[in-house]
Amino acid sequence: MTRFIDLVLNGISLGSVYALIALGFVIVFKATEVVNFAQGSMLVLGGYVTTRAHDHMPFVPALLVGIAATAITALIIERVLIRNARGADVNALAILTIGIDILLITELTRRFGSDVLTIGDPWGNKLVHLGNLSLPQARLAAITVAVVLLTGFFAAFKYSSWGVAMRAGAEDNEAAALMGIRRGRVTATAWMVAGLLAAVAVVFLTAFPSPGLDTGAREIALRAFPAAILGGLDSTGGAVVGGLAIGLAEAMTAGYSVTFLGGSLADVIPYLVMLVILLVRPSGIFGTRELSRV
Amino acid sequence: MLEVSELHVSYGGTVRALQGISLDVPDRKVVAVLGSNGAGKSTLLRTVSATLRLHRGAVVSGTITYDGKSLAGLDAARTVRLGIVQVPEGRRIFGRLTVEENLRAGGLGAADKRSRSGSKDRVFDLFPILAERRKQRAALLSGGEQQMLAIGRALMASPKLIILDEPSLGLAPKIVGQIGRILQTINADGTSVLLVEQNAVMALGIADTAYVLDVGRVSLSGSAQELAASDDVKHLYLGHAATTSTGARTDVARDESLRPKATLSRWQG
Numbered sequence: 001m002t003r004f005i006d007l008v009l010n011g012i013s014l015g016s017v018y019a020l021i022a023l024g025f026v027i028v029f030k031a032t033e034v035v036n037f038a039q040g041s042m043l044v045l046g047g048y049v050t051t052r053a054h055d056h057m058p059f060v061p062a063l064l065v066g067i068a069a070t071a072i073t074a075l076i077i078e079r080v081l082i083r084n085a086r087g088a089d090v091n092a093l094a095i096l097t098i099g100i101d102i103l104l105i106t107e108l109t110r111r112f113g114s115d116v117l118t119i120g121d122p123w124g125n126k127l128v129h130l131g132n133l134s135l136p137q138a139r140l141a142a143i144t145v146a147v148v149l150l151t152g153f154f155a156a157f158k159y160s161s162w163g164v165a166m167r168a169g170a171e172d173n174e175a176a177a178l179m180g181i182r183r184g185r186v187t188a189t190a191w192m193v194a195g196l197l198a199a200v201a202v203v204f205l206t207a208f209p210s211p212g213l214d215t216g217a218r219e220i221a222l223r224a225f226p227a228a229i230l231g232g233l234d235s236t237g238g239a240v241v242g243g244l245a246i247g248l249a250e251a252m253t254a255g256y257s258v259t260f261l262g263g264s265l266a267d268v269i270p271y272l273v274m275l276v277i278l279l280v281r282p283s284g285i286f287g288t289r290e291l292s293r294v
Numbered sequence: 295m296l297e298v299s300e301l302h303v304s305y306g307g308t309v310r311a312l313q314g315i316s317l318d319v320p321d322r323k324v325v326a327v328l329g330s331n332g333a334g335k336s337t338l339l340r341t342v343s344a345t346l347r348l349h350r351g352a353v354v355s356g357t358i359t360y361d362g363k364s365l366a367g368l369d370a371a372r373t374v375r376l377g378i379v380q381v382p383e384g385r386r387i388f389g390r391l392t393v394e395e396n397l398r399a400g401g402l403g404a405a406d407k408r409s410r411s412g413s414k415d416r417v418f419d420l421f422p423i424l425a426e427r428r429k430q431r432a433a434l435l436s437g438g439e440q441q442m443l444a445i446g447r448a449l450m451a452s453p454k455l456i457i458l459d460e461p462s463l464g465l466a467p468k469i470v471g472q473i474g475r476i477l478q479t480i481n482a483d484g485t486s487v488l489l490v491e492q493n494a495v496m497a498l499g500i501a502d503t504a505y506v507l508d509v510g511r512v513s514l515s516g517s518a519q520e521l522a523a524s525d526d527v528k529h530l531y532l533g534h535a536a537t538t539s540t541g542a543r544t545d546v547a548r549d550e551s552l553r554p555k556a557t558l559s560r561w562q563g
Binding site for chain 1: 348375399404
């Protein structure tokens with residue numbers, strides 16, 4: 001039983017990190033209808049900048065530098081590539097982000113070499129003891145930070161002018177333009193928020209008990225993609241549910257060492273879960289279904 | 295206040311949608327533009343509201359000025375800030391947003407952010423049903439209520455000129471009459487109205503002047519009374535044979551309340 005609770009907490013912790021990354025996919029998709037495949041390497045970039053900045057300053061300012069660098073990179077991608085290609089097919093733009101992903105990760109791989117960097121988070125390998133359970137502090141921190149960030153995001157999405165403009169534009173771009181809503185600002189903010197979320201997520205993705213940061217974090221981050229898809233790519237709430245579902249599934253299969261499909265089922269399970277859910281609900285759990293008057 | 299002169303617009307460089315249109319919306323007046331499908335009505339409005347680019351259209355020649363300033367090169371958001379706000383064809387409300395959020399979205403482009411709460415009170419005054427349903431998702435409103443929401447949403451930006459693209463489309467005659475009266479109220483409060491319609495009875499019933507578009511050109515123009523009396527308009531839009539559908543429309547025209555009233559009880563001060 002202790003083991004089970006341990007795995008559930010692990011799963012929730014991992015899942016909340018996936019939720020942050022998945023939310024990045026979702027808001028960029030909502031704002032621009034583009035699937036941003038560069039999210040994974042943006043995340044590695046955030047981790048890299050934070051680590052390098054940490055050589056010169058304490059962790060929190062270093063993380064802020066990492067967040068700023070990632071958000072600005074996202075903004076540049078949006079302004080220079082996505083915005084100038086306005087009118088281009090969204091599928092073409094999605095492929096464009098694959099190109100950006102390859103460029104970014106190639107450069108980062110060159111810089112990393114064979115190093116595994118430690119991001120220098122303050123929790124280190126400390127444990128929290130709760131009765132029989134002992135949990136890495138970083139895992140609990142991940143849950144706390146994710147809850148705070150997600151709450152903040154959902155409040156902004158529901159109540160702020162940015163949120164209203166974003167939802168209006170996602171639903172009917174032309175009508176939103178006729179209301180004088182400037183789509184450019186909405187999309188720029190969406191990309192920057194996605195960058196911010198990635199830069200925070202990388203801290204917890206690479207914190208103890210993970211070995212540290214290398215470019216492999218990109219593949220792990222991309223497991224948030226099935227999370228976003230199964231929640232419904234245009235649903236912010238779906239991103240959170242999807243993230244938690246994937247996190248729990250992964251923690252369980254890894255924890256109980258399921259040997260189906262050759263022992264590393266945990267790496268595959270996000271995609272399996274996604275496939276099963278899409279078979280039942282093709283637009284994801286919370287994906288848009290036409291809301292109509294009966 | 296709005297002057298369109300010799301406007302030529304084409305889509306994709308080939309399809310000529312407008313071929314030399316000139317029209318004039320004087321301050322505090324209601325101007326109707328009539329025309330059948332494909333006459334260029336929507337293109338004209340897209341050009342004024344600067345959403346032509348979203349449809350891959352471009353102005354070939356001609357000018358649009360507003361209070362003497364050219365609107366060329368402005369984007370949609372800046373046009374709204376100047377006080378020109380459009381209620382799009384088919385209402386285009388944000389169905390997944392609540393009524394109140396729709397109104398809020400309408401106020402996002404307002405030039406004067408402080409006037410928003412006043413605008414909202416005014417909209418709820420004009421459309422009490424929207425106040426009742428403020429927390430509902432807009433998609434669940436009836437067609438007439440959605441049209442009211444679309445108009446209310448546009449009013450949130452405190453327009454000096456409100457443009458409506460076929461507000462009567464798909465609505466019951468009774469609701470059409472109601473929309474017509476509301477437009478008169480809005481106009482009486484000092485907002486100019488540019489009304490594009492296929493429902494000539496309602497449009498000519500409230501307009502001061504009117505234009506008839508035909509395949510990208512102005513084929514007729516004059517005061518609303520003149521046009522309503524002209525044989526061409528009677529023949530094309532009002533229908534002289536008393537079929538059921540046109541009969542229903544004529545009822546709306548005869549509706550006493552559609553004519554301007556001396557006092558507007560809901561709208562004093």
